[in-house]
Every structure is written in structure tokens, then in C-alpha cells.
Amino acid sequence: MHACKQWLKILLDIQRLASASVCSVLAGRNLSVVLQAVWQKNAKLAPQQRAAIQDISYGTLRYLGQLQGVLDQLLDKPLRDKALRCLLLVGLYQLQYSKAASHAIVDNAVKTAIAIKQAHAKGLVNAVLRNFMRRKESLLQALEGNEEASYSHPQWWIDKLKMQYPEHWQSILAVNNQHPPMTLRINRNLSSVDAYLNQLKANEISARALGNSAVKLDHPVSVDKLPGFSDGVVSVQDAGAQYAATLLDVKDGMRVLDACSAPGGKTAHILELAKVNLTALDSDSERLQKVSQNLKRLNFTANLITGDAADTSKWWDGRLFDRILADVPCSASGVVRRHPDIKWLRRAQDILQFAEQQQKILDALWRCLAIGGKLLYVTCSVFEKENGSQMAAFLERHQDAQRLPLTGIDTLEGQLIPNEMHDGFYYALLAKG
Numbered sequence: 176m177h178a179c180k181q182w183l184k185i186l187l188d189i190q191r192l193a194s195a196s197v198c199s200v201l202a203g204r205n206l207s208v209v210l211q212a213v214w215q216k217n218a219k220l221a222p223q224q225r226a227a228i229q230d231i232s233y234g235t236l237r238y239l240g241q242l243q244g245v246l247d248q249l250l251d252k253p254l255r256d257k258a259l260r261c262l263l264l265v266g267l268y269q270l271q272y273s274k275a276a277s278h279a280i281v282d283n284a285v286k287t288a289i290a291i292k293q294a295h296a297k298g299l300v301n302a303v304l305r306n307f308m309r310r311k312e313s314l315l316q317a318l319e320g321n322e323e324a325s326y327s328h329p330q331w332w333i334d335k336l337k338m339q340y341p342e343h344w345q346s347i348l349a350v351n352n353q354h355p356p357m358t359l360r361i362n363r364n365l366s367s368v369d370a371y372l373n374q375l376k377a378n379e380i381s382a383r384a385l386g387n388s389a390v391k392l393d394h395p396v397s398v399d400k401l402p403g404f405s406d407g408v409v410s411v412q413d414a415g416a417q418y419a420a421t422l423l424d425v426k427d428g429m430r431v432l433d434a435c436s437a438p439g440g441k442t443a444h445i446l447e448l449a450k451v452n453l454t455a456l457d458s459d460s461e462r463l464q465k466v467s468q469n470l471k472r473l474n475f476t477a478n479l480i481t482g483d484a485a486d487t488s489k490w491w492d493g494r495l496f497d498r499i500l501a502d503v504p505c506s507a508s509g510v511v512r513r514h515p516d517i518k519w520l521r522r523a524q525d526i527l528q529f530a531e532q533q534q535k536i537l538d539a540l541w542r543c544l545a546i547g548g549k550l551l552y553v554t555c556s557v558f559e560k561e562n563g564s565q566m567a568a569f570l571e572r573h574q575d576a577q578r579l580p581l582t583g584i585d586t587l588e589g590q591l592i593p594n595e596m597h598d599g600f601y602y603a604l605l606a607k608g
């Protein structure tokens with residue numbers, strides 16, 4: 176194929192596959208699962224094409240509220256065709272946020288309309304996107320006062336944050352719409368933050384220290400570019416997540432349970448901190464394989480079990496644990512910048528369901544903890560039903576539980592508010608008396 180034609184086909188494929196991915200998410204599917212399926216079906220995609228499809232899909236979902244608000248102004252009547260609507264959203268995203276030439280984006284979108292059998296809509300695609308280019312300022316200005324469009328989050332989500340964080344809700348929403356940082360955890364048995372920063376510098380990777388084991392890269396790189404990654408010198412882990420293993424206060428010889436362990440980021444950190452007898456449980460056997468791969472890279476071993484943390488009769492041998500990490504399933508509302516699909520997939524009522532599941536897991540695990548032992552409850556949520564009120568209710572039910580201070584961490588009563596440095600987490604450290 177002529178080089179120019181080939182290039183055009185590549186651009187069309189990118190737009191077509193990104194639109195299809197956005198459509199699948201809007202139909203209720205998880206973006207990373209959708210993209211995995213796209214890679215499998217289109218095995219010949221070059222790494223740059225994959226990166227572009229990923230970037231456009233993530234970006235469109237990150238700014239979906241705003242893009243929908245703009246699109247609705249540009250349409251005379253509601254557009255029922257979902258594939259076409261997604262193509263227009265993707266085109267608007269590219270026009271507003273990508274560096275590609277505007278005329279090329281519009282031309283491609285028109286051709287993509289034909290490729291996805293929407294040839295009748297060529298005129299509409301052309302008109303909507305060109306109108307956006309002409310009237311951009313006024314269209315964006317007209318969104319003022321429309322919170323769902325201005326903050327690109329569902330209104331119920333914005334309302335919850337406003338109620339719960341009268342001072343921080345806007346900064347949380349803003350951070351959720353940023354690109355996530357790539358942060359590393361240095362295995363301090365093998366290196367140190369200073370030594371690793373020097374290694375990164377020698378490899379022309381700019382970064383800075385965040386505390387005594389975390390290093391934040393100025394720009395994400397693929398892990399194979401990280402010195403010592405395959406030898407376990409570093410792991411990729413958000414700085415907020417790195418508090419978990421430290422707070423758990425593990426000592427050599429302890430029996431430790433990591434009750435919701437996959438993919439094993441915190442499991443590995445615990446093993447870096449002490450020589451413990453560790454059981455890593457997860458209800459998802461496929462995800463548990465990731466724990467196994469992670470531990471292998473880091474040269475650690477643990478007792479891996481597939482099981483439901485809430486149903487101890489199926490997997491527990493009755494011997495009490497000295498430490499339990501309960502990094503429970505949650506709304507993931509604290510890690511939205513890593514998974515922008517979450518904010519559109521969740522429904523307000525899901526939060527209560529998560530809270531119920533968390534309660535069952537917590538109550539079951541509490542029975543497995545030795546007297547004098549500690550349990551760390553963790554969520555990557557910012558919603559208080561899963562966090563503060565979950566903990567308050569737990570302490571009401573369990574008179575033998577005492578909440579311990581989170582030494583060395585700046586939190587809002589256990590809540591780590593997402594910011595430029597770290598994701599959003601909630602931590603509650605409990606001692607059994």
C-alpha cells in the first residue's frame with residue numbers, strides 16, 4: 176500500500192477502535208477489559224497505535240461530561256445511534272485535547288463514519304465537528320453552571336463530594352481529571368531512594384523522591400526501561416498505597432493474612448519489610464495469578480489461596496493471624512484518574528452494596544485475628560459509607576476493637592485525599608484487645 180494511504184488507514188483504525196471502546200464502556204463494560212479484547216482481536220496493531228487508542232479512549236472518558244455537554248448543543252435533535260454518538264465524542268475529544276491537525280481529525284471522522292457503516296451521516300459528522308471548531312469558545316462558555324459538564328463527573332458523585340468535603344470537593348474533582356503519576360516503590364533491601372534516583376538519572380529518566388521508599392517519575396515510562404525492575408529492585412505502586420504495609424507494622428516470624436491481595440502490590444511490600452509467614456487470599460483466581468507473577472519477580476513466596484474473605488469456613492485452618500490486611504473491594508472512587516471509566520460505570524446505589532460486602536468481610540476477618548494483633552482496613556474510596564461510617568459501625572459492633580493512630584501520615588480522619596502526589600485511600604488501623 177502507498178505510504179500515505181497506509182498512514183490514513185492507521186489513523187482511521189485508531190479513531191474507529193477508540194470510538195468502539197468508548198461505546199462498550201458506555202454500554203457498561205470495564206475499559207481495561209474492553210481494551211484487552213481490542214488488542215487480542217487486532218494483534219497487528221503497532222505499539223504506537225495501541226498507545227493512541229488507549230490515550231483517546233481514556234481521554235474521551237475523562238472529559239465525557241464536558242464532551243456530552245458540547246455535543247448536545249451541536250445537535251438539533253437527540254442522536255440515538257450510539258456508534259455515531261461515540262464517534263462524535265471521540266472527534267470532539269481529539270479536537271479539544273489532542274495535538275493532531277483539526278482538518279485531519281474531521282476528515283478522518285467522516286471516513287470513519289463510512290467505515291462503521293454510517294455513510295448517511297457523513298454530513299452530520301462534518302457539520303458537528305466543524306461547528307465545534309468555529310464556535311468552541313461560546314459552546315464551552317455555555318457549560319458554565321452545568322456541573323456535570325464542567326467537572327466531567329456524574330451529578331450524584333459531585334453532590335456526595337460536596338457534602339462530604341466542603342473544602343476539598345473541587346480539588347478532588349480536578350485531580351480525578353488529571354493524568355495519573357507513575358510512582359515506584361524502591362525495595363530498600365536492595366537499594367535506596369537516593370541510589371535509585373541516581374540510577375534513573377544515569378538512564379535519563381527524571382524523577383523525585385516522595386518519602387523514604389517512593390519515587391515519582393516526571394513522565395511515565397514502560398517498566399522494561401526501569402533499571403533493576405526484572406530483579407525486583409523496584410515495583411510500580413502509588414505513594415498512597417505504600418503506606419499500607421508500613422502501617423501494618425509487620426515483624427519477622429509473624430503470621431500475616433493479606434485478605435484481598437490481588438494483584439499483590441501490598442503483598443510484595445509486606446514481604447520486603449519482614450520475613451513473615453504470609454497467606455495471600457483473593458476471591459478471583461485469575462487475579463491471584465498476578466500475585467504469583469509479582470512474587471516470582473521479587474523472589475518471594477507466600478501461601479496463595481483462592482477464597483471468599485467473608486466465608487472463612489472455606490479456607491481458614493483456624494490458626495489466628497498476628498496481622499491482617501483487609502484491602503477490601505470498593506467503589507475505587509479514589510483512583511478515578513487511573514480508571515476514568517469508573518465514574519460513568521458506578522451508580523449511586525453501588526456504594527451501599529460495596530459497604531455491605533465490606534462489612535461482611537471485616538466481621539469475618541476480625542474473628543481470625545489474635546488478641547494483641549492488628550488489622551488494617553483499607554479502601555481506595557473517597558465515599559464515607561465505605562470509610563468513616565463503615566469504621567464507626569464496626570467499632571460499635573466490636574467492643575474488643577480499638578482504633579490506633581496512623582503515625583506519620585497526614586489524613587483527614589483516615590482519609591487520604593487524592594492529590595498530585597498520591598491516589599485517594601482510606602486507612603483504619605485496629606488493635607484487638
Ligand SMILES: C[S@@+](CC[C@H](N)C(=O)[O-])C[C@H]1O[C@@H](n2cnc3c(N)ncnc32)[C@H](O)[C@@H]1O
Nearest residue numbers: 435436437438439440441458459483484502504
Ligand atoms: C483493592 S483490590 C486489592 C489490591 C491489592 N491489595 C494490591 O495492593 O495489589 C481488591 C481485591 O479484592 C478481591 N476481592 C473481592 N471480593 C473479595 C472477597 N469476598 N474475598 C477476597 N477477595 C475479594 C478482588 O478480586 C481484588 O483483587
